[in-house]
Amino acid sequence: xxxxxxxxxxxxLFGKDRLGExxxxxxxxxxxxxxxxxxxxxxxxxxxxxQESLGDRVVFEFGGVEPNPRFETLMKAVAIAKEEAVxxxxxxxxxxxxxxTKFVAIASKYEGEDAAELLxxxxxxxxxxxxxxxxxVLTLPATGSEMNSGAVISYEKAKWPILHPLTFPQFxxxxxxxxxxxxxxxxxxGIVDAFIHVVEQYVTxxxxxxxxDRTAEGILQTLIEVGPKxxxxxxxxxxxxxxxxxxxxxxxGLIATGVPQDWTTHMIGHELTAMFGIDHGKTLAIIxxxxxxxxxxxxxxxxxxxxxxxxxxxxxxxDQRIDQGIERTTAFFEELGVATHLQSYGISASQIxxxxxxxxxxxxxxxxxxxxxxxxxxxxxxxxAM
Amino acid sequence: xxxxxxxxxxxxLFGKDRLGExxxxxxxxxxxxxxxxxxxxxxxxxxxxxQESLGDRVVFEFGGVEPNPRFETLMKAVAIAKEEAVxxxxxxxxxxxxxxTKFVAIASKYEGEDAAELLxxxxxxxxxxxxxxxxxVLTLPATGSEMNSGAVISYEKAKWPILHPLTFPQFxxxxxxxxxxxxxxxxxxGIVDAFIHVVEQYVTxxxxxxxxDRTAEGILQTLIEVGPKxxxxxxxxxxxxxxxxxxxxxxxGLIATGVPQDWTTHMIGHELTAMFGIDHGKTLAIIxxxxxxxxxxxxxxxxxxxxxxxxxxxxxxxDQRIDQGIERTTAFFEELGVATHLQSYGISASQIxxxxxxxxxxxxxxxxxxxxxxxxxxxxxxxxAM
Numbered sequence: 217x218x219x220x221x222x223x224x225x226x227x228x229l230f231g232k233d234r235l236g237e238x239x240x241x242x243x244x245x246x247x248x249x250x251x252x253x254x255x256x257x258x259x260x261x262x263x264x265x266x267q268e269s270l271g272d273r274v275v276f277e278f279g280g281v282e283p284n285p286r287f288e289t290l291m292k293a294v295a296i297a298k299e300e301a302v303x304x305x306x307x308x309x310x311x312x313x314x315x316x317t318k319f320v321a322i323a324s325k326y327e328g329e330d331a332a333e334l335l336x337x338x339x340x341x342x343x344x345x346x347x348x349x350x351x352x353v354l355t356l357p358a359t360g361s362e363m364n365s366g367a368v369i370s371y372e373k374a375k376w377p378i379l380h381p382l383t384f385p386q387f388x389x390x391x392x393x394x395x396x397x398x399x400x401x402x403x404x405x406g407i408v409d410a411f412i413h414v415v416e417q418y419v420t421x422x423x424x425x426x427x428x429d430r431t432a433e434g435i436l437q438t439l440i441e442v443g444p445k446x447x448x449x450x451x452x453x454x455x456x457x458x459x460x461x462x463x464x465x466x467x468x469g470l471i472a473t474g475v476p477q478d479w480t481t482h483m484i485g486h487e488l489t490a491m492f493g494i495d496h497g498k499t500l501a502i503i504x505x506x507x508x509x510x511x512x513x514x515x516x517x518x519x520x521x522x523x524x525x526x527x528x529x530x531x532x533x534x535d536q537r538i539d540q541g542i543e544r545t546t547a548f549f550e551e552l553g554v555a556t557h558l559q560s561y562g563i564s565a566s567q568i569x570x571x572x573x574x575x576x577x578x579x580x581x582x583x584x585x586x587x588x589x590x591x592x593x594x595x596x597x598x599x600x601a602m
Numbered sequence: 603x604x605x606x607x608x609x610x611x612x613x614x615l616f617g618k619d620r621l622g623e624x625x626x627x628x629x630x631x632x633x634x635x636x637x638x639x640x641x642x643x644x645x646x647x648x649x650x651x652x653q654e655s656l657g658d659r660v661v662f663e664f665g666g667v668e669p670n671p672r673f674e675t676l677m678k679a680v681a682i683a684k685e686e687a688v689x690x691x692x693x694x695x696x697x698x699x700x701x702x703t704k705f706v707a708i709a710s711k712y713e714g715e716d717a718a719e720l721l722x723x724x725x726x727x728x729x730x731x732x733x734x735x736x737x738x739v740l741t742l743p744a745t746g747s748e749m750n751s752g753a754v755i756s757y758e759k760a761k762w763p764i765l766h767p768l769t770f771p772q773f774x775x776x777x778x779x780x781x782x783x784x785x786x787x788x789x790x791x792g793i794v795d796a797f798i799h800v801v802e803q804y805v806t807x808x809x810x811x812x813x814x815d816r817t818a819e820g821i822l823q824t825l826i827e828v829g830p831k832x833x834x835x836x837x838x839x840x841x842x843x844x845x846x847x848x849x850x851x852x853x854x855g856l857i858a859t860g861v862p863q864d865w866t867t868h869m870i871g872h873e874l875t876a877m878f879g880i881d882h883g884k885t886l887a888i889i890x891x892x893x894x895x896x897x898x899x900x901x902x903x904x905x906x907x908x909x910x911x912x913x914x915x916x917x918x919x920x921d922q923r924i925d926q927g928i929e930r931t932t933a934f935f936e937e938l939g940v941a942t943h944l945q946s947y948g949i950s951a952s953q954i955x956x957x958x959x960x961x962x963x964x965x966x967x968x969x970x971x972x973x974x975x976x977x978x979x980x981x982x983x984x985x986x987a988m
Contacts, residue, residue, distance in 0.1 A: 217840060217843040217844060217847070218617070219616055219617025219618070219620065220614075220616050220617065221613065221614065221615055221616070222613070222614040222616070223611075223612075223613040223614070224610070224611075225609075225610075225611035226609075227607065227608070227609040228606075228607065228608040228609070228859075229607055230605055230606050230607070230608070230859070230860065231604070231605025231606065232605070234605065424840045424843075424844065425844070425847075426820070426823075426824040426827070426828070426844045426848070427820060427821060427824060427844065427847050427848050427851055429820075430816070430817070430819070430820025430821075430823065430824065431816070431817045431820055433816070433820070434812070434813060434815075434816025434817055434819070434820060435813060435816075437812075437816065438812040438813060438816065441812070442812070454603060454810045457603040457810075457860070458603060458810065458811070458812045458813065461603070461811075461813050461859065461860070462812070462813050465813055470856075473614075473616070473847065474616065474843070474847070
């Protein structure tokens with residue numbers, strides 16, 4: 217078990233019909249900017265419930281944050297925040313809205329000339345000391361953004377991770393009922409996203425971290441159980457609730473405690489989204505099985521543990537069990553309606569060079585827990601994913 | 603899955619040889635009161651490492667906090683804190699020292715005439731708005747006090763729970779090596795304490811809370827695996843590390859998210875400690891199996907799940923599986939060297955009336971997740987525990 221730091225101050229308010237409690241967690245005299253996405257929060261009445269709960273507070277609104285939120289869009293929200301002296305940001309939506317709001321929180325307090333500079337610090341985080349406080353109302357369980365301090369912003373045809381302790385939401389409302397109106401494809405993407413978050417922290421190399429291993433396995437088993445149920449029966453509250461809490465736990469730092477992490481799949485996936493506009497969750501379903509096939513030796517011990525404990529595979533040789541574990545994973549994604557091969561998205565082998573070039577351009581030349589996924593290995597992974 | 607709030611802002615610094623980092627988490631100009639217990643932190647050099655790391659800060663010390671920390675002892679620390687205008691408390695020790703420090707944190711800012719009043723609010727917490735900030739260096743994994751806001755204080759031959767959001771430690775150092783010098787009996791008590799914390803949140807009634815169920819099961823399985831190892835091989839770092847992190851996770855709110863809780867065992871156990879001086883962990887090992895036997899019908903579904911998922915018991919009738927699960931639990935405690943019957947501690951059936959009277963005196967007349975463990979049921983449990 218490796219040494220680690222763990223810190224997560226976000227307050228969670230979980231359960232249905234709780235938006236009225238916004239009044240007690242948003243500061244009484246706050247000047248609030250509500251940030252949302254494509255309008256479904258208006259259509260389904262979430263926004264009006266939020267507004268009602270905020271009562272007499274001065275409230276501004278900024279809608280139109282797109283999936284894979286763009287720097288240029290977010291800077292319009294920053295302009296409003298600065299002009300109106302906003303002192304609290306309330307994100308209402310899914311991971312893209314929450315991620316975008318985190319960037320707005322930092323950029324609104326940034327004094328430099330070009331806020332795009334903030335994107336260039338990667339996982340180290342920009343050297344800022346102030347950000348607007350954030351609260352969130354989550355409507356799409358997937359990214360974990362509701363209980364972590366990270367975000368991914370799209371800028372100049374690339375996706376830029378940005379992390380900062382000041383962007384932990386102060387609170388997040390998790391109401392499973394708010395997720396019932398989501399399109400099935402978004403729910404499926406969310407299930408895959410949460411699933412991959414777990415395995416990128418779990419299927420690495422063993423370090424005898426039993427709490428994390430078993431908690432990770434529990435989340436995976438739960439997603440496997442409730443994922444198809446949420447698609448088949450969108451009004452199943454229990455399934456939605458389990459899915460939602462698992463998605464949050466998948467990326468709030470908890471199952472990173474004391475273990476190596478391998479974000480290869482996310483990093484290659486980001487290029488696919490930036491270049492071809494493929495949904496984030498779908499890129500992960502394409503890349504992860506290929507990573508495991510190419511990196512089988514390095515991940516042997518954990519792949520065996522994964523096959524046995526998550527999928528109950530105990531028969532056959534080691535290689536057979538590993539292969540079965542990977543096959544079951546792929547079948548699970550496909551069952552959710554998420555295709556797992558590049559060619560299903562119209563991408564051919566001749567385009568792999570261009571993808572590898574983008575990885576190189578963005579410095580993704582030594583990925584994985586062991587930093588040995590070079591551009592050549594990434595190429596092999598992409599070929600495997602055809 | 604029930605609705606819930608979750609909030610836990612404690613920063614964890616986990617791993618060996620990290621006490622030097624105290625310098626960066628204790629405020630630079632703090633006037634620090636170090637609170638510790640019986641002197642083993644002096645003997646084994648922990649205290650001097652702490653002092654060294656605090657550098658030029660003004661540091662006071664208060665030693666002698668006893669197991670089941672007493673109000674009268676703690677008020678001596680409060681006197682120092684007030685007299686010396688202390689503005690940061692650093693607890694160095696196990697659960698009793700940490701619990702005691704939480705009381706000192708509140709009492710040092712209390713303006714009322716009699717600080718014992720603070721103890722009379724139970725789980726609702728006293729109506730105070732200020733407390734000294736706390737940091738901790740944990741030397742005994744057991745109570746979870748290092749990452750929660752609760753404490754139990756002994757006063758007038760009773761144990762008083764006290765909770766307040768202001769008493770979450772700002773940070774806790776968890777160094778598994780610091781636990782290697784503990785006497786075996788204390789380690790064993792700690793394993794039992796953590797184990798019972800989990801089952802009091804897990805063996806209740808099913809509410810389809812899968813993340814919590816599986817995480818609880820994972821902690822129990824880990825304690826079963828590493829518990830005997832830590833006793834047999836005190837220098838086994840991996841075993842100590844797993845035990846330590848599991849003990850923290852057992853009572854930091856995480857596995858309480860969305861589930862009922864049944865603290866019957868703790869409440870009855872507290873009376874045994876207050877009346878007879880039996881170690882806290884030992885009282886739990888006595889009472890928990892008896893609670894399960896008496897409450898078998900009410901807890902049937904979760905007892906079956908516990909038997910199967912934690913102990914792997916799948917053969918036999920439902921009743922047989924439940925009974926086997928309880929037997930395996932008792933055998934586990936006994937294997938750790940912790941006796942599980944009242945008579946092993948010299949208590950006879952004739953003393954049960956007196957114990958029940960104390961429960962009545964302290965208002966413990968409707969215990970459990972369903973509030974139907976009356977004094978009569980508690981009597982039955984105590985008889986069962988003979």
